[in-house]
Amino acid sequence: MAVISHRMSQLGTENAFKLGDDIQRCVDMGLDVIRFNLGAPDFRSAPHLNRVAMESLEAGRSGYCDPAGILPFREAIAAHVTRTRGIEVSPSRVVVTPGAKPPIGYTLQTYVDEGDEVIYPSPGFPIYESWVQFTGAVPVPLPLSDDRDFAFNADDLAELITERTKVIILCSPSNPTGGVLSRDELAGIAELIRTRCRPDIRIYSDEIYEQILFDGLEHESIASHPGMAERTVIASGHSKGFAMTGWRLGWAVLPTEEEAALFKQININIMSCVPPFLQDAGAAAYEDPASAPVVARMVAAFQRRRDWIVPALNEVPGVRCRKPKGAFYVFPDVSGLCGRLGVHEAHAALPGDARGRVTPAGMLQMFLLYRYGVATMDRASFGRIGAEGQDFLRMSIANSMDDIRRGVGRIAEAAGDAAGFAGFVSAEAARGAKGLFA
Ligand code: PLP
Numbered sequence: 143m144a145v146i147s148h149r150m151s152q153l154g155t156e157n158a159f160k161l162g163d164d165i166q167r168c169v170d171m172g173l174d175v176i177r178f179n180l181g182a183p184d185f186r187s188a189p190h191l192n193r194v195a196m197e198s199l200e201a202g203r204s205g206y207c208d209p210a211g212i213l214p215f216r217e218a219i220a221a222h223v224t225r226t227r228g229i230e231v232s233p234s235r236v237v238v239t240p241g242a243k244p245p246i247g248y249t250l251q252t253y254v255d256e257g258d259e260v261i262y263p264s265p266g267f268p269i270y271e272s273w274v275q276f277t278g279a280v281p282v283p284l285p286l287s288d289d290r291d292f293a294f295n296a297d298d299l300a301e302l303i304t305e306r307t308k309v310i311i312l313c314s315p316s317n318p319t320g321g322v323l324s325r326d327e328l329a330g331i332a333e334l335i336r337t338r339c340r341p342d343i344r345i346y347s348d349e350i351y352e353q354i355l356f357d358g359l360e361h362e363s364i365a366s367h368p369g370m371a372e373r374t375v376i377a378s379g380h381s382k383g384f385a386m387t388g389w390r391l392g393w394a395v396l397p398t399e400e401e402a403a404l405f406k407q408i409n410i411n412i413m414s415c416v417p418p419f420l421q422d423a424g425a426a427a428y429e430d431p432a433s434a435p436v437v438a439r440m441v442a443a444f445q446r447r448r449d450w451i452v453p454a455l456n457e458v459p460g461v462r463c464r465k466p467k468g469a470f471y472v473f474p475d476v477s478g479l480c481g482r483l484g485v486h487e488a489h490a491a492l493p494g495d496a497r498g499r500v501t502p503a504g505m506l507q508m509f510l511l512y513r514y515g516v517a518t519m520d521r522a523s524f525g526r527i528g529a530e531g532q533d534f535l536r537m538s539i540a541n542s543m544d545d546i547r548r549g550v551g552r553i554a555e556a557a558g559d560a561a562g563f564a565g566f567v568s569a570e571a572a573r574g575a576k577g578l579f580a
Pocket of ligand 1 (some may be wrong): 181240313350380381391392
């Protein structure tokens with residue numbers, strides 16, 4: 143009998159967190175690291191919301207509370223969803239979770255049996271693939287490509303739907319691509335789901351970037367389309383739009399009260415409740431008119447940075463970058479850069495095992511980090527299945543303009559350093575089993 147369950151070998155991870163050890167090693171070596179890896183706004187939570195939490199704590203709201211979330215917060219969420227998605231939502235269909243990540247696992251545990259198929263965007267948030275595999279479901283990645291601005295339509299989805307399809311995951315605006323599904327694309331997808339899918343399928347609509355859209359675009363949800371609200375789990379929260387990643391405030395709106403009761407039950411089994419003083423601030427985020435200008439200022443800053451970085455990256459030889467429509471990431475194609483530096487050849491020369499563990503873009507990512515102090519994430523960090531042959535990096539623009547400029551400057555310098563890359567790979571090989579690509 144093994145110590146660790148077989149199931150644990152199926153659990154994936156989020157490399158944006160895992161890369162922290164490598165970054166620390168670089169910092170310890172004296173490198174000044176520019177962190178394009180993390181998906182957290184470089185803004186603080188708003189003073190008016192901090193104040194609500196502190197006053198609530200001082201007022202003694204520091205004990206257990208309703209595992210579904212306190213009623214005033216669920217009321218605020220329901221009103222927000224009704225206002226922004228145009229659908230009637232009652233607080234009894236809302237469950238508060240510690241961030242927008244837990245509802246992904248809750249959805250897979252609630253709706254999926256072994257062998258059921260789950261369609262999810264790839265590249266996409268890595269936790270989708272992780273939970274699909276952990277629950278023994280069949281992963282069905284929906285490939286997104288840069289020549290279509292990382293969007294997709296009903297025809298693309300239709301090719302993947304079968305009798306076994308149980309959950310379809312959507313994410314718009316998207317991490318890691320910044321792609322956005324338009325109202326028309328969502329209408330087509332809704333029509334397809336109405337006509338082609340079993341009535342008991344569920345859509346998981348990850349809308350955590352709902353506030354972060356550029357060029358005047360407005361957030362669109364699949365749940366706003368006819369027949370969808372009764373099939374869709376909408377998930378969002380405060381981490382991105384309100385720059386509150388560490389607060390762990392998220393929520394899900396379930397199609398029925400009965401399903402909401404199951405999410406509440408998972409909360410009870412795992413973490414009992416989200417602290418009430420945090421939820422008080424969460425409600426204020428939706429209800430206090432001071433929030434809107436704070437969010438608007440942050441989104442405007444992201445847009446300015448996007449407008450600077452996209453052309454700047456396109457100036458770097460071997461890099462091709464699309465303009466994201468939302469979220470705060472750019473997702474450049476770096477296959478030309480890999481070609482110039484000899485990354486594909488170095489990858490092909492790795493021993494078999496190591497070759498399976500790291501991708502060419504992953505080798506480039508490590509070169510940029512350890513030799514140029516620029517932390518990025520490779521394509522395979524956003525779904526490994528079907529990622530072969532795709533050389534992309536994700537870079538978060540939740541960084542100061544100054545750091546963004548310096549970071550792109552360093553990448554441009556690295557683009558001319560084929561000798562440095564070759565030296566890096568041989569130095570790692572010389573470290574034997576301790577080497578990065580062993
Ligand atoms: N969904 C997507 C698409 C994300 O990018 C993230 C965070 O990066 C999450 C969910 C998780 O958000 P939270 O930090 O609120 O758990």
